[in-house]
Amino acid sequence: MTPADLAALLRTVTMTVVRDHGLDDTVVPETVVVERPRHADHGDYATNIALRIGKKLGVAPRDLADWLADAFAATDGIAKAEVAGPGFVNIWLAAAAQNSVVATVLERAADYGRGDDFAGRKINLEFVSANPTGPIHLGGTRWAAVGDALGRVLAARGAQVTREYYFNDHGTQIDRFARSLEASARGEATPEDGYAGDYIAEIAAHVVAQVPDVLDQPDAQRLETFRSIGVDSMFDHIKTSLHDFGTDFDVYTHENKMFTSGLVEECIGELKANGNLYEADGAWWLRSSNFGDDKDRVVIKSDGDAAYIAGDIAYYKDKRNRGYDLCIYMLGADHHGYISRLKAAAAALGDDPASVEVLIGQMVNLVRDGKPVRMSKRAGTVITLDDLVDAVGVDAARYALIRSSVDVNIDIDLDLLRKQSNDNPVYYVQYAHARLSALSRNAVDLGLTMSTAHLDLLDDPAEGELIRTIGDFDEVVDTAAELREPHRICRYLEGLAGAYHRFYARCRVLPQGDEPAGDIHAARLALCDATRQVIANGLDLVGVNAPERM
Template structure:
């Protein structure tokens, strides 16, 4: 029996009490109530504080309301006992059969277990990694590659229609500097003072020549334009390939330059003028963002006629809203704290409620240590550590998991030796090994000729959920039943690290179950296969399913052998 099913039962009990006149709730019966696993074993399988929450509204005291609920819930399907504790907590014990049925439900759902319709109908845009197409992706991009992708995955699991978007900063003088640097390398000349350095520029110059023979024999602006276009194309393709290899995939690659060329920016400025939120001062055009909580008004067009990045940001936001997104999530670096207020004010200026249409997440810096020294230099890029170099040295799974298991606003210091060692002290190894252990157990069951290892239907034909009645069985079942709630919470709060921490706790619960002699899944020696062995095989398959599903939400593989 899952927390969600118990919540439904409690809501049903409240509804019947209201219908019978035994209880009055002026605000109506809540659609759901919170049901949690108690911290202490003696407090039942699940607990709820619903009586404490509703007593005042019902015009009674928590214990009196708790007694009403306990009497109504006792004996209900799947509920073995309900005890009233303290000022009004309800401790609930469920029947072994009802608890064991969770395993069958998980096996039946398979990869869909944990998914819900919590955010169904919401169209959400997640923009992460806003980068110049002028060089390799670096460590800062790497953290967002993990978190942005994982946020997109948990939102989709919660039923949202999600679009993952990469914003290409391909407009501005840096693109000319980029082209000039490639040309200088190809001609054997010193790089321009404001250009780009690093071995990757030399590699790129060679690649441009191979892709477009004779391109460097062109003259002046024609050469610069051609090299800029080809260098941009090749460098962007490298970024895309890097991210694909890192298991981070985007639905849309949005170009800042295209935004301007499409006329979106002038249209945006006109809309703001029509709304009365812009004014001229000192020859510049300003947006009156202080009307909506910003610390100062923002320039849209400088006095020399040049458009600001803020003008692009505003047009880009409106472009997303025009594409039908209900909520726009921005993942920005630690140096963008000032953007939160201005982006919220910008959304308000165009007539939106930023509490509903905008989420701005600010990430903190990451340091990677090797042998006690911070990694700062790159063989290819010179002054930055690239995503590819990190993935090669640490491994995609270890790097992704290590970055995903902490909140975005938490500064990180990761040690290469610690996050790559094959030890239970390493969280990613610990969780992946738990999955590999379940796979080995299922393979051993198959080798012993245990029934129900062929298909899901065969697996469940002889399953008796009531046989999963050991204390450790119950602990593992309750942990597995918690997974959908964790996914929904991670989606609502945009916190995929909750998935990682849940997986670690569940792996620990599984290992304790595995080490319990009374919970052996396989028969010993010449013992015959019993219905209890088969029931525990279903529990192992359910555990494998949950761990694999959770790792997938983090973009981390679930190995069958380690």
Template sequence: MTPAELSQAVLSAVRAAVEAGELTVAVPEQVTVERPKNKDHGDYATNVALQLAKSAGKPPRQVAELVSARLAKVPGVAGVDIAGPGFLNITLDAATQGGLARTVVEAGEAYGRNDAFQGLKINLEFVSANPTGPIHIGGVRWAAVGDSLGRILRAGGAEVTTEYYINDAGVQISKFGASLHASANGWPVPEDGYVGEYIGDIAKQIVDAHPGVLDLPDAEQLEVFRAEGLKLMVAEIQRSMEEFGVHFDVWFSEKSLHDSGAVEKAIERLRAQGHVFDQDGAIWLRTTDFGDDKDRVLVKADGDTTYFASDAAYYLSKRDRGNEVNVYMLGADHHGYVGRLKAIVACAGDDPERNIEVLIGQFVKMLKDGEEVRMSKRAGNIITIDDVVDWIGVDAARYSLARSSTDSTLTLDIDVLTSQSNENPVYYVQYAHARMSSVARNAAQLGIDKGAAADFKPELLATEWESELLGMVGEFPRVVAAAGELREPHRVARYLEQLAGTYHRFYDNCRILPRGDEEATDLTRARLWLAEATRTVIANGLGLLGVSAPERM
């Protein structure tokens, strides 16, 4: 029995009490059943009686008694105890709990998927670094977290579009082009220009591809370096993202908003909503009506549009493409954008609590030999995605960047993340998967098969270590659903580490394969089912994080 099935059994018990006239309450759509921390409190616990007591007009323990009497009759439930103010502690019989191993193995890659977001169209925008240099360490964190979140939301049934917003309009692109122009001509870098070996590399590529470019007038040279440099930098970012295992469904050009007239149309749409006004020769959006700290300029007095106007047009573009929920994943230095983006949504007539979510990620530091690493030779004063991959590899980078809440600053120790030890979290989880794969290979070499599902005897999985492992395996769907609902992929990683530890304890205390001349037994085969179920969950969880599940290490 899965936790979801047990939850339905609890609901059925509540519904039966209501139909019998013993409870006068609205039957909730769902109830929570959780693994208690204390093993003496049964296999699962629910607070449904406390949840219903007030509306039922009865003490929680009296409600608990009505529910427990029916729940105890459910096949597979060995006992129901009432604890404290009215908690129900539920114990399953060994066969029912052990049957979860068969459920997981038969579900395979589908185990852990849910329908929490079925039919919901979500636009997930992340990284979106200016195409003026390689992706830096902050962007790498969002690449790992954003891609993992997209996978988790899809596992919940959502229709997810992952998107990269290319800031290819404005002053930063002009400075980038000027830096390339100067490098190609051997001139000093312009004030506030870009430095690093990559500038020289790109400038040389442009000169090689356009041999006569340096003979053109300066203004024409500058435009060639700006346009061609932008193409090369975007291609470089796309390469690094793909090599990091991150695929974007849409690469959206800011410049296209201006070229298509979308910015002007957005301003007129917002004016029609009654929130645009003219003052001092400029065009403004009255965002203070919706909690922003000040009104925002859309078009300056000199006729130039602002970045804010592009932001408004970009949001409307996302909505016009049918995206119901639009998630923006921004760095810590963009905290001030939250209020203004929500104000755009409200000015457009949408719900800022429903149609937009802005997630802010904190900074990342890297340590080597106990010292912070600050510089990249190729990029100058930043650590790039290629640096991170060179130092610790894609799997370690993706896992370690996704395993912590983005609310906190993250410190990665290169020495730990390249070690083959239990201190290295990705190694710890991957090693558990490899260990399970080894068990399967060794069983095959001994001519032992776990057998058909019909011959599986789940009641034999009765030790405390088997029970603990089955309980952890059963938690996976709930963890995935919570990670999607809360937009917190790190919950999956932390769960996998707990599951790996639980498996290692099971493996150390429960011999799976026979030794010497011993014959394989039904217990042998039952434990093979359990090991295969655990391996399935580890693989599925790593897959949600975009991390490989090696069979050998």
């Protein structure tokens, strides 16, 4: 019985108890909260339902808890129920009900943890979207890992997810990039506002190899040659780096398209027509303060050029035109102002602001030998995705970037991530899977097969802890999708690995010596196979390998 199954059962029983006492059953919530107590002697699970609804029913919570505890204890699948404190009810499951989770995992296999909570939702998930003027830096690398994991989690719960990269190929930063390439090709110093690093020299040489007479071309043509070939070359490198990192996109949208397609002009016309764009001081302003922004925003500057937000408005409109009911933007730490302005843009176009979600990711710092790592030879001034992967590998890099909430700055210890020890979180989880895989191979060598026929024999406290942790997985994935927090998967996996290691230290799975194989061995092997499956499912959701040997 999973926590979700137990919650549904407790709701049904609670409804019956309330009705039997002549009370209003409409106060019973749709979801009964079920939690794991901090201390094992307080039961397998606990609920606060009596505290939530007692006063609404005109009944002391403690009295209601007494009624519920009696009814719960008399319910199939529940071995015991006791009242605690002012109205909590602690619950012990019957062995057969608790251990049925093992059979459920083995039956559902790779589908365990998947659901249909988001079925029918069409979600556009835009992340990374770094300018094609240099390699992906650490901030973008964090989003490459977290964004891909979030897409996997949302899809696992039934959403139709499109991973999208917004290709910023319009604006002054591209001109600076082209001038930097030209300066490098001429052997000149980097322009004051330009880009530096070994990659600039490499791309400049590539442009010259493609167009040998590029430096003899007229000014405008020469700059366009460096721009077009240079941007394509840089973006090819970005896509390759992301692919090698395990992050691929379904759609690449060019910012320049927003202008060349006429969509910017279309949006401006729509906003003028509905009164949400007004003229003042020679410029056109969005009435964004009417929709929760801290001030109105210039859309068309007084010189007639479009401000950056013009492209943002058109891009949002483009997404909605493609049928997405939720647009998630994953942006860097310096983009807090975009939350209110993007929601205001949606509202000004007549949409529900809830169709826009903006996630802000905080900074990443690398540490080696206890000291910050600050320089990349290739990029010149920043650490890149390629640098991190070269240092610790894809799995360790992805896991380290995903396992913390994006709301906090993180320090990545390169020395720690290279260690093959339990101090290294990704090694700790992957080692548990490899250990379980070895156990399965050894069982085959002994001619032992797992069986779910005698799961009732699994009554050791360590077995119960492991089974209940397995049972939590579905709810963990659901919460990770609902809150857009894939780091919950990593933290869960570390807890599951810990529960397995404690179980293994206490409970012998395979017979030793001349000991005959018995039902308990087959049942424990089933528990181990279920644990291995859940670890594999969880690692897949964060895009990390589940090795069978380490």
